[in-house]
Amino acid sequence: MIEATSCGGVVIYRGKILTLYKSYRNKYEGWVLPKGTVEAGETFQETAIREVKEEAGVQASIIKYIGKSQYSFTVPEDTVEKEVHWFLMMADSYYSKPQREEYFVDSGYYKFHEAYHLLKFSNERQILEMAYNEYLNLRKSNLWGSRKYF
Numbered sequence: 735m736i737e738a739t740s741c742g743g744v745v746i747y748r749g750k751i752l753t754l755y756k757s758y759r760n761k762y763e764g765w766v767l768p769k770g771t772v773e774a775g776e777t778f779q780e781t782a783i784r785e786v787k788e789e790a791g792v793q794a795s796i797i798k799y800i801g802k803s804q805y806s807f808t809v810p811e812d813t814v815e816k817e818v819h820w821f822l823m824m825a826d827s828y829y830s831k832p833q834r835e836e837y838f839v840d841s842g843y844y845k846f847h848e849a850y851h852l853l854k855f856s857n858e859r860q861i862l863e864m865a866y867n868e869y870l871n872l873r874k875s876n877l878w879g880s881r882k883y884f
Contacts, residue, residue: 736814741781742769743823744865745794750843751862752830753852754790758837764854767862768792769818782821790841791831794823797872800865803857818857822865824879 744767745752753765770785772778779796786794800820807814825843832838844852846866853859872878 736809736812738814738816739772740769740816740818741772741778741785741821742767742818743782743786743794743796743821744800744862745786745790745792745823745825746866746869747825747828747843749869750828750845751849751866752786752790752792752825752841752843753849754832754838755840756837757839762837765849765852766854767820767858769820778819779821782819782823786823789833789836789838791833792825792829793827794825797822797824797878798868800861800868803861805855805857820861820865822868 752768754768755765757763768786768789770781770789772781776784782796783794786792798821800822802817802819804815804817806816828843830841830843832841846862850859850862853862869878
């Protein structure tokens with residue numbers, strides 16, 4: 735068994751959520767949230783910010799930690815147990831550019847219900863729901879966008 739750790743973000747700009755469409759040789763296809771593997775010497779926060787920038791071309795800042803998801807998948811001759819740490823993040827614009835080298839062919843910002851139904855994986859839909867509820871609470875408290883987070 736291989737253990738892997740990734741970090742990612744639920745990135746919001748003006749109430750809309752960033753999603754990416756990945757198409758890998760007709761084996762892997764669907765809308766996902768940006769995430770990627772922690773590199774040596776990186777904090778989880780640094781990984782999340784870097785991966786959002788690399789995969790979507792989006793400059794985003796972390797608002798708060800949301801939680802983690804876990805899943806496993808098989809690769810030839812082994813099973814990968816993956817843990818993903820998620821952060822609620824704020825983008826600085828609607829701009830995004832999918833990373834072609836990683837097989838991302840589209841990206842964009844969608845309303846919550848659109849993003850929720852687009853996402854391929856149920857664990858990402860659960861994280862999206864948690865993050866969006868947190869976003870709504872921060873907005874209700876006039877804390878979203880004020881840069882005076884916790």
